[in-house]
Amino acid sequence: MTTALTLHYHPLSSYCQKVLIALDELGIAADLQLLDLGDAAQRAAFLALWPTGKMPLLIDGSRVVPETSIIIEHLQRHHAAAGRVLIPHEPDAALEVRLWDRLFDQYVMTPMQAFTADLLRPEAKRDALNVAQARERLASTYALIDKHMAGRSWAAGEAFTMADCAAAPALFYAVTYLPIGAEQTRLNAYFERLMARPSVARAVDAARPWFRFYPGHGGLARRFFDPEAA
Numbered sequence: 001m002t003t004a005l006t007l008h009y010h011p012l013s014s015y016c017q018k019v020l021i022a023l024d025e026l027g028i029a030a031d032l033q034l035l036d037l038g039d040a041a042q043r044a045a046f047l048a049l050w051p052t053g054k055m056p057l058l059i060d061g062s063r064v065v066p067e068t069s070i071i072i073e074h075l076q077r078h079h080a081a082a083g084r085v086l087i088p089h090e091p092d093a094a095l096e097v098r099l100w101d102r103l104f105d106q107y108v109m110t111p112m113q114a115f116t117a118d119l120l121r122p123e124a125k126r127d128a129l130n131v132a133q134a135r136e137r138l139a140s141t142y143a144l145i146d147k148h149m150a151g152r153s154w155a156a157g158e159a160f161t162m163a164d165c166a167a168a169p170a171l172f173y174a175v176t177y178l179p180i181g182a183e184q185t186r187l188n189a190y191f192e193r194l195m196a197r198p199s200v201a202r203a204v205d206a207a208r209p210w211f212r213f214y215p216g217h218g219g220l221a222r223r224f225f226d227p228e229a230a
């Protein structure tokens with residue numbers, strides 16, 4: 001374990017959760033720096049560090065490491081506890097993990113974020129067409145994942161990988177906008193398997209105090225929002 005790492009993050013952010021889950025799975029300790037992009041001074045300082053302004057951002061000594069999939073590869077390569085792996089060493093198996101990581105980012109996270117972005121806009125600026133397209137994209141990706149999960153425990157096979165780190169927060173928030181169909185039994189089972197994973201459950205626990213600020217919290221199941229009352 002090392003403590004020379006700093007992660008700029010927010011516990012509510014889906015992409016930050018992706019990396020929190022990876023840190024946990026790889027057995028790595030990092031100094032977690034809460035980032036409030038709504039604060040002008042913090043935003044300016046963060047933009048100076050990394051101009052896309054997207055979190056999370058890993059600082060490893062003098063290295064600035066952006067983009068979640070790159071952060072996770074970096075963490076595995078340089079800091080993972082012995083025997084911990086989220087991207088297999090075998091090249092074809094690694095490619096499958098990168099494929100599903102990318103599919104979850106592009107086709108679940110992105111449409112899910114479109115719903116959130118729309119809710120954050122003033123009523124007059126909302127874009128019904130954009131939201132309808134996001135819903136269609138999510139629906140077609142749910143169908144793809146449901147089919148893909150036949151005979152699999154995790155997105156890329158029998159081991160929990162980076163692809164599952166991406167899937168967990170992406171699906172966690174996506175279902176608040178578009179619930180998984182009852183007939184999508186494999187996707188439903190995968191969702192439950194993800195939520196039961198201790199690293200994922202810990203990321204959800206860390207986010208819970210912030211859930212009331214999540215624009216889609218009306219769709220959040222009571223067992224996540226307020227487990228005591230569920």
Ligand SMILES: N[C@@H](CCC(=O)N[C@@H](CS)C(=O)NCC(=O)O)C(=O)O
Pocket residue numbers: 013014015016037053054055056066067068069
């Ligand atoms: N491709 C990026 C996406 C990161 C991302 O979208 N982060 C969101 C939070 S979940 C963010 O920083 N949003 C703030 C903004 O866009 O101002 C990655 O994988 O790191």
